[in-house]
Amino acid sequence: MHSSTLEGAIEASASTASIASAPSCGEGTLESPPKKRPTGVLRAATITGWGFLSVMVSFLSLSWFGVEWCFHPCVVLLRHRTETHVERLVPMEHTWTEDNLESLQSHILSEEQKHPGATGEFTWIISAISLAAKAIGNKVRCARIQDVIGDAGDVNVQGEMQQKLDVISNEIIMRCLGNRDNVGVLASEENETPLLLRRRDEGGRYAVLFDPLDGSSNLDVSVGVGTIFSVLRLSNEGSREEAMLQKGANQVAAGYVLYGSSTVLVLTTGNGVAMFVLDQAIGSFVLVAKSLQIPSGNKTYSTNEAYTDGYSSGLQNYLKWAHKNEYSSRYIGSMVADVHRVLLKGGVFLYPPTTDKPDGKLRLMYEANPMALIIEQAGGKAVAGDDRILDIVPKGLHQRTSVILGSVDQVDAILSHTT
Ligand code: FDP
Numbered sequence: 001m002h003s004s005t006l007e008g009a010i011e012a013s014a015s016t017a018s019i020a021s022a023p024s025c026g027e028g029t030l031e032s033p034p035k036k037r038p039t040g041v042l043r044a045a046t047i048t049g050w051g052f053l054s055v056m057v058s059f060l061s062l063s064w065f066g067v068e069w070c071f072h073p074c075v076v077l078l079r080h081r082t083e084t085h086v087e088r089l090v091p092m093e094h095t096w097t098e099d100n101l102e103s104l105q106s107h108i109l110s111e112e113q114k115h116p117g118a119t120g121e122f123t124w125i126i127s128a129i130s131l132a133a134k135a136i137g138n139k140v141r142c143a144r145i146q147d148v149i150g151d152a153g154d155v156n157v158q159g160e161m162q163q164k165l166d167v168i169s170n171e172i173i174m175r176c177l178g179n180r181d182n183v184g185v186l187a188s189e190e191n192e193t194p195l196l197l198r199r200r201d202e203g204g205r206y207a208v209l210f211d212p213l214d215g216s217s218n219l220d221v222s223v224g225v226g227t228i229f230s231v232l233r234l235s236n237e238g239s240r241e242e243a244m245l246q247k248g249a250n251q252v253a254a255g256y257v258l259y260g261s262s263t264v265l266v267l268t269t270g271n272g273v274a275m276f277v278l279d280q281a282i283g284s285f286v287l288v289a290k291s292l293q294i295p296s297g298n299k300t301y302s303t304n305e306a307y308t309d310g311y312s313s314g315l316q317n318y319l320k321w322a323h324k325n326e327y328s329s330r331y332i333g334s335m336v337a338d339v340h341r342v343l344l345k346g347g348v349f350l351y352p353p354t355t356d357k358p359d360g361k362l363r364l365m366y367e368a369n370p371m372a373l374i375i376e377q378a379g380g381k382a383v384a385g386d387d388r389i390l391d392i393v394p395k396g397l398h399q400r401t402s403v404i405l406g407s408v409d410q411v412d413a414i415l416s417h418t419t
Contacts, residue, residue: 104130104276104285111269121182129229130285132176133257136169140259149220165219166190169212182206184234185244187397189366196240207232207244209366215334224260226336230370248369248390258336268377294380296407298346299327302338310354314418339371343378348406360402364394368401381411386419
């Protein structure tokens with residue numbers, strides 16, 4: 001299943017789709033009608049006329065002004081071109097500008113160079129994730145054209161109905177990451193048990209945990225959905241499953257891909273947050289922002305207010321206070337899209353415990369943890385009740401947690417009502 005030809009096929013199909021036919025499900029492009037050219041006899045007559053005129057002008061110039069004057073325009077033109085060319089060859093002081101193009105791959109490589117002990121293995125994991133993101137993004141964009149929307153007919157480990165695209169996305173990630181030699185464990189929202197690929201002595205040093213298609217209940221209405229991932233270095237103790245159950249603070253990388261009006265990849269390797277946008281024309285994720293910081297002072301909260309009656313009294317008080325203090329509300333119901341807005345614009349996202357879901361709804365290891373690392377790396381705060389999310393020691397792969405995350409001032413505004 002994890003042959004290199006398979007990977008090559010996915011890569012080829014992803015890049016062909018993005019390069020040759022962006023957007024790939026379309027029929028073709030509108031072209032302007034071809035210009036009318038003169039017909040054969042007319043064309044021949046025109047060319048002969050111009051030729052005759054040129055010969056006559058040259059002949060008369062030669063006889064009246066001599067050779068130098070005749071060729072003066074050519075000399076001037078040649079001199080100008082040579083000077084321009086020489087100017088171009090003069091070395092310029094090379095400075096990095098914000099306009100320089102940097103791909104995801106080159107960004108990771110340059111980040112790795114900052115760590116003397118880095119082996120470069122990590123680049124392979126991120127490149128597999130970026131490959132999977134292109135392939136999933138391509139499927140999402142074809143949602144109504146290809147038969148990929150609707151229930152897959154199965155219920156996942158969370159007791160939720162799986163969508164066809166959940167299953168397809170899961171398969172794509174498994175195929176892209178499965179043949180990376182340093183991946184020891186793959187764990188997905190869609191699989192009850194983690195996939196154990198390689199022992200540590202066989203090179204399997206990392207565990208990659210992911211939600212292949214978060215927010216998939218929004219797929220049929222074309223709302224932004226996403227892939228969330230978390231990378232952990234497997235510890236030497238216990239079984240590989242136990243070695244994976246680490247607190248989020250240990251993540252060596254985390255990120256998400258938002259398949260929205262553009263395909264955006266947000267990544268942290270513990271050294272700030274960088275954002276990349278997929279350029280469909282060249283099939284590459286291009287760096288558009290680095291060292292992202294969440295703006296403070298945005299009075300916007302993002303929660304499913306229909307559940308307010310089931311919230312704690314402290315949270316209900318916060319919402320009443322927010323209503324009186326000119327807060328605004330934004331809730332998409334797709335975590336990746338909601339958190340992305342908070343990351344770029346500020347405010348706070350919360351999915352607290354409710355009477356129906358006393359432990360919250362979101363999954364700690366592959367939803368809350370990666371988002372919490374990104375938010376903290378962008379200068380924000382992420383808590384579950386009184387606890388820092390990244391300090392929670394997980395007891396199980398699919399453990400749920402409550403979530404409050406956003407800019408420090410907005411998270412603290414909630415905590416001042418709840419604690
Ligand atoms: P979905 O069920 O569509 O996959 O984690 C799942 C999630 O979406 C999040 O993306 C989203 O924030 C949340 O559930 C929405 O839940 P509610 O419908 O209960 O608001």
